[in-house]
Amino acid sequence: MIRLIDVHKEYDNGTKALKGINLRIDDGEFAFLVGPSGSGKSTIIKLLTGEISASQGRVIVNGYNLNNIRRWQIPHMRRTLGIIFQDFRLIEKKTVQGNLEFAMRTVGASGREMRKRIPYVLDLVGLDSKGDAYPNEMSGGEQQRVAIARALVNNPKMIIADEPTGNLDPRRSLEIMTLLERINAMGTTMLVVTHERDLVNRFSKRVVAIKDGELIRDGQGGYYRA
């Protein structure tokens, strides 16, 4: 669950990235966060992951109040999130299996847990035969699937996908989005940041639109209907 209550963010250089954002995303929801470049989408992601803190207002993520979260609690908050990036951010020198083990090891998972969870997740994203492949041997769509598998492997409550289809062709983009929809149907909350109008319009999901740091629309389906 995400709650942003009258959130403002002003950077040290004086840029006002967010101006009084109010947003609530409940458990199990699927929401697109859309807006043009520089609208404040990345700032919201950074606020949600605890990379930066709000200048004003309250930010609550999966029960953690990020306004007064202690430094040692941030890793625990992040374990409730799975994050997917536009550029995949896979470790090139590790295999697919290695990348997933790496993600599980960081949260202290045992070998037995890894052996049980990784095949399940690879099967879920359609990469059950690619465990031994290296990222540079795979297509962009497959690499993004690995990134999705990595985001899922620690069983997070919510996935935040930052432009997950930005580096993919339309067909692969659709596949990835369909996969995210399927994961959401299994109970994982999904927040997908994108500026791909066509893709958003194909899915009848909640769309939160921001522009110049202000929320301009929050409704079901469609990109902008202002």
Next chain:
Amino acid sequence: MRRFNLGYFIKEGFTSIFSHGLMSFAAVCMIVACLIIMGSFSLLAVNVDGMLSQLEEENEFLAFIDEDYTESQISALMEQVRRLDNVGEVKYITRAQAKADYLKGHETEGLYVNLPDEVLRDRLSIHVVDLERFTETVEAVYALPGVVNYRAAGEVAEGFVAVRNAVTALAWVLIGILAAVSLFIISNTTRLAAFARREEIAIMKMCGATDGFVRWPFIVEGLILGLMGAIVAFFLQWAVYTAVSGALLKNGGSNLFTLMDFKLLWKRVLMIFLASGAAIGALGSGFAIRKFLQV
């Protein structure tokens, strides 16, 4: 820390060392150089201190007694001297004994055989406890009534104290400077390793890794480099010390400059090297990684 993680940290530490081998080699060399310089000065300080202790054990001066003093007055004077601060053993030497001792040193010279006892004075041989306060003690004895003169090699004692203090101070200054240099080098090595792995670190942090989980492999890497440096430095130090000690003996070094046997010192040297190497490695890495944890 779970055993599972400990194995992972050690594996990652070793992997990292070999992934930037040249920088690791440079770091080990720097630690070796620093420890050897540090060790050499410390060993010099230990030896000078040892020589000084030896000198202190033998150190005494003579206080000459007024010729008119009676036996009972001399006994009272001895008691007064014993009560003074920094005075150890006090021995009374009669003029006859003094003459006999003197003649022992000049047996071949018949010239002194008929020397009357009266030429020499009764005296007290006084042992000083702390050589650093030698002059002060001599003056305190000389100020007592009944002591008419003294003979003391104060310059030698004070010279030794000055040398010991200078070597000790220099050793500490060098230890400080070289420890700082070593820390800097290790920090740079770790910073390079962390920079090369900054993407991995960012991913770890985003997956929910704690600072400790990210930091430990780097600390282990620093520890391994520090310990490797310490072991190499120990054997080199041993070789250098033995060579210098041998050279001093060969060149007819006086008793004053005979170095202690390394066998008496090796355990202490090894422990200090290992502790210093480990501390420099772990601290240097720990400081260097901090910046990369701000994700």
